[in-house]
Every structure is written in structure tokens, then in C-alpha cells.
Amino acid sequence: MATDPNVPHTSAAGLMEHVAAPIDADVAAETLKHGARSAFVVAGIATGLLFIGWLAFYFLLFLPRGSVG
Secondary structure, eight states, X not given: OOOOTTXXXXXXXXXXXXXXXXOOXXXXXXXXXXXXXXXXXXXXXXXXXXXXXXXXXXXXXIHHHOOOO
């Protein structure tokens, strides 16, 4: 889908009501002090579920079939 170069682009950030209010540097530092803790929690849960799924395949599907050859 090509855009028409003759039509000017209007950004949502062009209006002040769509832009977040500026915050103080101290508030930003306090917020970022703990880092991405939630992202690590979500990644850990996803990794744990993946490992549990792998174990389920191994013990419930591969081992009952016996050895190859």
C-alpha cells in the first residue's frame, strides 16, 4: 500500500493532548532503578512453560516408543 507523497502526513504526536507530560529526572531515575523486572518475570515464566512442555514430550511421547534401531 503506497502513500501519496502529495498528502501531508499528520502525526498523533502533533497535538499536545496526545503527548505524555514531561517528568522530572529524579522520578525517571526512581522508576528505572529496578530495571525491567516484569520483563524478566514474563521471560522466566515463558522459559519454564517451554521446559515443562519439552519434558512432557520427552517422557510422554519419546520414551514410551522405545529406543531407535
